[in-house]
Each structure stands twice: as structure tokens, then as C-alpha cells.
Amino acid sequence: xxxxxxxxAPGERSAPPGGGSPRRRTDWRSRLxxxxxxxxxxxxxxxxxxLFLAFGLFPLIYTAWISLHQYRLGSRMRWxxxxxxxxxxxxxxxxxALFKTFTIGILSTVPQLLLALGLxxxxxxxxxxxxxxxxxxxxxxxTSVAAATLVFAQLFGxxxxxxxxxxGLVGIDAVDWRNxxxxxxxxxxxxxxxxxxxxxxxxYLAGMQSISKDLYEAATLDGATKWQxxxxxxxxxxxxxxxxxxxVSTIGASQVFGEPLIFGGxxxxxGAVNQYQTLGLFMYQQxxxxxxxxxxxxxxxxxxxxxxxxxxxxxxxxxxxxxxVKTS
Amino acid sequence: MTTxxxxxxxxxxxxxxxxxxxxxxxxxxxxxxxxxAALIATAVIFIAPFYYMIVAASxxxxxxxxxxxxxxxxxxxxxxxxxxxxxxxxxxxxxxxFIVAGIITLSTVVFCTxxxxxxxxxxxxxxxxxxxxxxGTMMIPPSLGVVPLYxxxxxxxxxxxxxxxxxxxxxxAFGLFFMRQYLQDALPDELLEAARVDGAxxxxxxxxxxxxxxxxxxxxxxxxxxxxxxxxxFWPVIVLxxxxxxxxxxxxxxxxxxVPDTSVIMAGTLVGTLPVIVVFLLLGRQIVGGIIAGAVKx
Numbered sequence: 001x002x003x004x005x006x007x008x009a010p011g012e013r014s015a016p017p018g019g020g021s022p023r024r025r026t027d028w029r030s031r032l033x034x035x036x037x038x039x040x041x042x043x044x045x046x047x048x049x050x051l052f053l054a055f056g057l058f059p060l061i062y063t064a065w066i067s068l069h070q071y072r073l074g075s076r077m078r079w080x081x082x083x084x085x086x087x088x089x090x091x092x093x094x095x096x097a098l099f100k101t102f103t104i105g106i107l108s109t110v111p112q113l114l115l116a117l118g119l120x121x122x123x124x125x126x127x128x129x130x131x132x133x134x135x136x137x138x139x140x141x142x143t144s145v146a147a148a149t150l151v152f153a154q155l156f157g158x159x160x161x162x163x164x165x166x167x168g169l170v171g172i173d174a175v176d177w178r179n180x181x182x183x184x185x186x187x188x189x190x191x192x193x194x195x196x197x198x199x200x201x202x203x204y205l206a207g208m209q210s211i212s213k214d215l216y217e218a219a220t221l222d223g224a225t226k227w228q229x230x231x232x233x234x235x236x237x238x239x240x241x242x243x244x245x246x247x248v249s250t251i252g253a254s255q256v257f258g259e260p261l262i263f264g265g266x267x268x269x270x271g272a273v274n275q276y277q278t279l280g281l282f283m284y285q286q287x288x289x290x291x292x293x294x295x296x297x298x299x300x301x302x303x304x305x306x307x308x309x310x311x312x313x314x315x316x317x318x319x320x321x322x323x324x325v326k327t328s
Numbered sequence: 329m330t331t332x333x334x335x336x337x338x339x340x341x342x343x344x345x346x347x348x349x350x351x352x353x354x355x356x357x358x359x360x361x362x363x364x365a366a367l368i369a370t371a372v373i374f375i376a377p378f379y380y381m382i383v384a385a386s387x388x389x390x391x392x393x394x395x396x397x398x399x400x401x402x403x404x405x406x407x408x409x410x411x412x413x414x415x416x417x418x419x420x421x422x423x424x425x426f427i428v429a430g431i432i433t434l435s436t437v438v439f440c441t442x443x444x445x446x447x448x449x450x451x452x453x454x455x456x457x458x459x460x461x462x463x464g465t466m467m468i469p470p471s472l473g474v475v476p477l478y479x480x481x482x483x484x485x486x487x488x489x490x491x492x493x494x495x496x497x498x499x500x501a502f503g504l505f506f507m508r509q510y511l512q513d514a515l516p517d518e519l520l521e522a523a524r525v526d527g528a529x530x531x532x533x534x535x536x537x538x539x540x541x542x543x544x545x546x547x548x549x550x551x552x553x554x555x556x557x558x559x560x561x562f563w564p565v566i567v568l569x570x571x572x573x574x575x576x577x578x579x580x581x582x583x584x585x586x587v588p589d590t591s592v593i594m595a596g597t598l599v600g601t602l603p604v605i606v607v608f609l610l611l612g613r614q615i616v617g618g619i620i621a622g623a624v625k626x
Contacts, residue, residue, distance in 0.1 A: 033527070033529065036529050036530055036531075037529075037530050038452070040446075040450070040530035040531070040534075041446040041450040041452040041455075042452065044442040044443055044445060044446035044450075044534075045442070045443040045446045045447070045458060047439045047442065047443075047499075048439045048440065048442065048443035048499050048504060049443070049458060049462075051439065051498045051499045052462065052465075052499055052501070055477070055495060055496035055497075055498070056465060056470060056473070056496075056499075056501070057461070057465060058473075058476070059470075059473030059474070059475075059476040059477045059480070059496075060465070060468060060470075060472060060473040062473075062476040063472060063473055063475055063476055066475055066476060066479070071479075073478075073479070073482055119367075119370060122359070122363050122366055122367050122370075123367070124357075125357050125358065125359035125363050126357060126358045126359060127359050127363075127364075127367070128359075131612070131613050131616075132371075133367050133371060134612070134613075134616050135608070135609070135612035135613070135616065136370075136371040136374055136375060137370070137371070137374060138608075138612070138615070138616055138619065139374060139375065139378070139605070139608065140374055140377075141619075142555055142559075142604050142605065142608045142615075143377075143378075143559075143601060143604070143605075144558070144559035144561065144576055144579070144600070144601065144604075145559065145561045145576075146559075146561060146576045146579040146580055146583070146597075146600070147381075147579060147597045147600060147601045148377070149583075150579060150582075150583050150593055150594070150597050151377045151380060151381050151594070151597065152377065153583070154380070154384065154392075154590050154593075154594070155377070155380065157590075159393065160392060160393040160394070160395065160397065162380065162397060165395055165396055165397065168395070194373075194374070194377070198374060199619065202616060202619055202620055203619070203620065205620070206620040247467070251467060251469060254469075255469050255471055257471070257561075257562055258561045258562065258565075258580075261565075261580070262579075262580060262583050262584075265583065265584045265588070266580055266581070266583060266584025267584070280471065280562070284566070287474075287475060287478075287566075288566060293475050293478070293479065296474075296475050297475040297476075300471075300472045300473070300474070300475060301472075303472055304468065304472050307467070307468065307469070311467060
């Protein structure tokens with residue numbers, strides 16, 4: 001049995017060269033066989049795409065339509081044109097939420113990815129108990145937003161929280177984490193960093209292990225120090241992986257919702273002066289605290305545009321940097 | 329997005345041929361004590377919140393409010409759990425979450441394997457367009473479609489029912505990519521060609537050749553999907569209420585009580601987290617491999 005290079009349809013192969021009734025029967029069977037082979041891929045992808053279109057793509061697109069209406073649950077949609085967007089872009093709370101999403105995004109993403117890079121570097125050594133360390137790193141990722149935030153809300157407690165106790169040991173006064181502006185944002189960022197650093201470290205680790213060993217040997221022969229190896233071999237090799245994690249964390253950062261909701265005891269205002277109200281929380285407040293679903297849809301649409309913009313920006317920045325490194 | 333999986337991926341999922349090239353630098357540099365110290369410190373930081381959860385859940389709240397807080401678990405775990413179950417429908421929530429996550433996992437694994445196989449090994453009209461659609465939307469968080477989804481579920485009378493959480497999550501673009509990638513690497517073209525030459529129908533090929541090879545990948549996808557479904561928060565919080573919650577919704581409600589008893593909250597959190605942690609400790613190695621395999625898409 002050899003492999004044919006042109007891959008003829010199987011039915012054609014079995015058809016005898018002569019004519020007559022056996023050929024017609026083979027013809028019919030081979031046609032059925034071919035039809036089965038040709039329709040099979042569609043049968044395989046159909047369930048996935050039907051569900052995907054109904055519950056993934058359609059709601060996404062229909063959000064844009066709803067955002068042009070005044071819509072309360074239980075009543076009909078009323079066309080209002082761009083009113084929801086005008087309301088949004090003249091609303092101080094919207095800009096506040098946009099700003100908080102941005103600051104919490106920076107505060108959580110940058111340390112998270114830097115720590116992950118360092119951690120991956122450590123995990124890349126030949127280690128005893130490698131599996132233990134890897135599983136320990138990824139445990140927070142397996143913890144739900146709700147569980148993690150409930151625990152950290154206690155750790156960040158003003159009177160009895162463990163963090164304030166630790167600060168007290170080094171002589172720093174108790175911090176009212178929840179009611180401060182930056183302190184609340186830092187606390188929320190710490191939760192995000194705790195949950196996602198190990199995940200990103202594992203991804204970097206996989207990227208590091210796919211870098212050819214020869215490059216390191218060549219660098220060693222050229223007398224490169226460990227740091228130079230890291231900068232000129234590891235980092236360039238990791239570039240696609242880094243882009244991936246930056247994009248994923250940026251998208252995640254634009255969606256932050258559960259942490260501020262639970263940190264605020266289940267309230268959607270994100271603190272007394274909205275000091276940690278993110279866009280996700282703002283959308284939830286409009287839609288499900290105030291039953292203004294049209295406005296919630298408008299917020300969702302703005303977030304969508306924001307995400308697409310950020311992904312494009314990230315890709316562009318990384319490409320540009322890559323180009324510069326190559327020419328230098 | 330092509331087949332740029334590093335060798336580590338295949339090793340992690342368990343399909344590596346015995347003779348594989350050396351894996352990067354890992355085999356060269358032994359870790360010094362400083363590396364171990366840093367790693368152990370990090371592991372302690374990562375695990376400490378779990379330990380705090382256990383300590384707080386097993387002591388009365390008053391003890392946890394002392395300075396310094398107690399460092400060892402106490403005897404009150406059971407009574408705190410009972411109190412948590414009295415405040416929120418945690419028992420029901422656990423059953424609900426098992427049902428929801430179970431159905432979602434089964435459906436995701438089956439449908440994504442079918443579609444992943446078609447995209448990995450078959451050429452058909454619309455191949456590229458369909459794949460581009462899935463690829464283009466994978467990065468878009470589903471939470472952006474919650475308003476129409478909510479309106480749809482309310483219209484169908486499903487809001488508050490478990491089916492409202494199950495239906496929108498039956499398939500994920502991630503699963504499609506994961507299985508496509510896995511089958512592209514693990515399934516040799518020669519095997520499919522041989523089946524074709526033998527005159528096997530497409531369905532038969534799928535059943536007796538593709539499925540056995542896909543099984544390790546399906547297991548990893550299943551574990552990841554179950555974990556994600558168990559922890560899903562945004563949509564369940566919107567569409568379910570406290571009388572018929574999943575565990576994450578129950579935890580959210582537990583945390584937003586008016587007079588929060590922190591020990592009771594921690595007991596509920598422990599109960600809600602334990603199933604995933606147990607799965608993790610048993611299968612952590614495979615899950616880690618799956619995360620790496622799923623994430624490195626080049």
C-alpha cells in the first residue's frame with residue numbers, strides 16, 4: 001500500500017476501467033462515498049458554529065443595535081439614536097470608570113508580567129521538585145475571582161487585616177485600603193497579580209524552552225554574561241510569547257469586574273466615591289442596578305472598540321520594536 | 329497561528345516520541361540555593377491565601393480579629409461551614425455547579441474535537457472564512473454580549489434557570505483552537521491516508537482513528553473547561569439569583585451580607601474552592617501542560 005501523491009477521490013480509484021452494470025453500481029456507491037467524504041467536514045463543524053453564532057457572535061453584534069435604543073427589561077425598545085453614547089461621553093462617571101480601568105490595568109499588568117518573566121527564568125533551571133513548583137505557581141489561577149477576592153478583602157481589612165499587621169511590624173500605620181483612592185486600586189491590582197502571575201510564568205517558561213540551546217552555547221563561546229544572554233538571546237526569542245501575554249492581559253484588564261464588585265461587598269458603585277469602579281462594573285451598574293440596558297450596551301460597545309484598539313496598538317508597538325532590534 | 333508548538337508542549341501533553349531533542353537550557357544549568365530560596369518564597373506567597381482561608385474558616389471571627397492573627401487552624405471548621413450553608417444555598421449551589429460544569433465540559437470537548445479535526449486535517453470550501461471568524465472573535469470577551477444574551481434569556485423565560493448559564497457556554501473558540509492544534513501535531517497524515525485507501529468512511533475514520541489519538545488532548549481540554557466553568561462569574565452573577573445559584577454566585581452573595589461574619593465567609597469559600605483544588609492536586613501536572621499547550625499559539 002503506497003501513498004498516492006495526487007490523492008484521487010477514493011471512489012475513482014475503485015471504479016474499473018470497463019463499462020456495464022457493475023460499473024454503474026460502483027458508480028452509485030462511489031458517489032455516495034464521495035458525498036459522505038465531502039459533506040463530512042461540514043457535519044463536523046456545524047454544531048460548533050451553530051452554537052457559536054447563536055450565543056457568541058449574534059449577541060456581540062446585536063449589542064450595537066441595542067445601544068441605539070432606550071431599553072428596560074419588560075418594556076419595548078425605543079429608538080434613541082446616539083443618545084446613549086452622547087450621555088456616556090458627557091458623563092463624568094464614565095470617564096472616571098475609564099480612567100480607573102486604565103490605572104488598575106497598568107498597576108496589575110506591568111508588575112504581573114515582569115514578575116512572571118523572572119519567575120519563568122527561575123523555573124527554567126534544572127530543579128528538584130519541578131512539578132511541585134509549577135503546580136504551586138498555577139494554584140492561584142485555579143482559584144475563582146470570588147474566592148480570591150473574598151480572601152484578599154480580609155487580608156486588606158483595615159482593623160484586623162494581615163497586610164496592616166505586617167505593615168505594623170515595620171512601623172507603618174494601618175492603611176484604610178478600601179476607602180483610599182490609590183490604596184483600593186492597589187489592593188485590587190494585588191488580587192489580579194496574585195491570580196495571573198503564575199499562569200504567565202508558565203507561558204514564558206514554555207517559550208523559553210523552545211529557544212534553541214545552540215544559541216546559548218554560541219553566546220557562551222562569545223563570552224556573553226548571563227545577563228547578556230538573557231537580554232540578547234532569551235528576550236528576542238520570547239518576543240511572540242510576550243506579545244501574546246501582553247494582549248491577553250490587556251484584554252483581561254479591560255474586563256476587570258469581579259474583583260471590584262466583591263471587594264466592595266457586592267455593590268456596583270465601586271467604592272463611596274467610585275474610586276475603584278471599572279468599566280465592567282459601570283456597565284453592570286447601568287444595566288442591572290438601574291435597568292438601563294441600552295446604556296449598558298453602549299458601554300459594552302465602547303469596551304469592544306477599546307479592546308480592538310489596544311490589541312492593534314500592542315501588535316504595532318511590538319512589531320516596531322522588533323524591527324528596531326533587528327536593524328541595530 | 330500555525331504549528332509553532334515548542335517541544336515542551338508535546339511532552340506536557342504526553343505524545344512525545346522517546347528520542348526528542350534536548351529541551352533548551354533547562355538541562356544545562358542547575359539551580360543554586362538562591363534560586364531555590366526565591367522559588368520557595370514565591371510558592372509560600374502563592375499558597376499563603378489558601379492557608380489563611382483554612383485558618384479563618386476553622387476559627388471564630390473574634391479570634392481572627394486579634395493582632396497578631398492566629399497562625400494555626402482551629403476546631404470550628406464544621407460549625408462555620410454549617411453557618412455558611414444556612415446563610416446561602418451552598419449545597420444546592422455545589423450540585424448546580426457540578427451539573428453546569430459537567431454539561432459544558434462534555435459539550436465543549438465533543439463539539440470542539442469534531443470541529444478541530446475538520447480544521448486540522450480536512451480541506452473544504454469555507455475552511456478559511458469559518459476559521460477566520462472563530463479566530464477573530466476568540467480575543468473578544470464574551471462579557472461584551474451580555475445585554476442581548478440577558479434579553480434573550482428573559483424572553484425565553486430562562487433567566488434564573490441553569491440552562492441560561494449552560495447554553496451560551498456550550499462551545500468556546502479556545503477549545504476549537506486547542507483541539508485543532510493538538511490534532512495537527514498528534515495525528516499523522518499517513519494514518520488518515522491509509523484509512524482512505526482502505527475505503528473507510530469519514531465517520532469510521534473519525535471513530536476508530538481520530539478519537540483514540542485525540543483522547544489525551546480531550547482530557548486536558550476537559551479539565552481546563554471544567555475549571556473555567558466552575559469559576560465562571562460575570563454571566564452567572566447577572567442571570568442567576570440567590571435562590572438557584574452556582575457556587576460563585578453563592579459566594580458573591582455570602583460576601584455581600586450586611587453583617588459579614590468573616591469566618592463563615594471563609595468557610596463557604598473553602599467549600600466552593602475545594603473541588604477545584606482537589607482536581608488540581610491530582611492532575612496538576614496535566615493541567616499545567618494543557619495551559620502551556622493552549623497558550624503558546626505563536
